[in-house]
Amino acid sequence: MDLHLQGRRAAVAAATAGLGFAAARALVAEGATVAVCGRDRARTEAAAERLGSGSVPVPADVATPQGAEDFVRRATDALGGLDILVTNAGGPPAATFATATLGDYERAVAMNLLSVVAMCTAAVPAMRSRGWGRIVAITSITVRQPIANLITSTTARAGATGFLKTLATEVAGDGVTVNSVQPGYHATERVRSLVGDDTSALAASIPTGTVGDPDDFGAVVAFLCSEQARFLTGAAIPVDGGGAAGLQ
Secondary structure, eight states: OOOSOTTOEEEESSOSSHHHHHHHHHHHHTTOEEEEOOSSHHHHHHHHHHHOTTEEEOOOOTTSHHHHHHHHHHHHHHHTSOSEEEEOOOOOOOBOTTTOOHHHHHHHHIIIIIHHHHHHHHHHHHHHHHTOEEEEEEOOGGGTSOOTTBHHHHHHHHHHHHHHHHHHHHHGGGTEEEEEEEEOSBSSHHHHHHHOSOOHHHHHTSTTSSOBOHHHHHHHHHHHTSSTTTTOOSOEEEESTTOOOSOO
16 A cells, blocks of 8 residues: 655654654655654664665654754754654653652653653644644553553653644644554563563463564554545554453
8 A cells, every 4th residue: 555655754753763663664665754863873873774765863862842842843954844743752660659759750741741742842833834744652552551560651641642632633624633552562672671581471461462563563653644544633543462451
């Protein structure tokens, strides 16, 4: 299927590895030019090199609202405009209610909620004026079904989901769609940091019997950015192998 992304300009945050990199790779494969960011300049440049000629490195730290806004503005300048924004950021350290401090929540909110707001604030007005745009936020399945030891992440990402749903209703009439994807367990460095290198037990707990392939996740992101997805907005889509047990 041709997703009609040839020539589109995209910015993908936190894209040096994991699901961010997979999303960027899927967009490049569809013909988009993609600005990728990471905190480390060398890793960011290496990621862009791996993606090929359709990518531009834009080193930035999106863990703070200012850094997130700066990334979008610098990506817009580098690409000559922005049609697609994929928000993403690293996850906070594992914590429970008993162990998390107020400062832990503040850092999580800055990284996983306020950075999303900041990136959208920088990108959406120009999309509305042009009458076309795609916002896809990478959040977490914890928004749908909390996971033990991730209380600060769940709290922040739930707030981001509420923001994105509200934004979607406000900009839908301007040709801008806003969706979020809620990844479950995929074969990424983040998951290995939580469960270790042996993911066999984790895979057995997932209805599909496997840990997710990041490239499959990237394909979902690319579709949400497509012309064909123009009637899909305000959705929070689980990509988790059926792991979430709830009806919604």
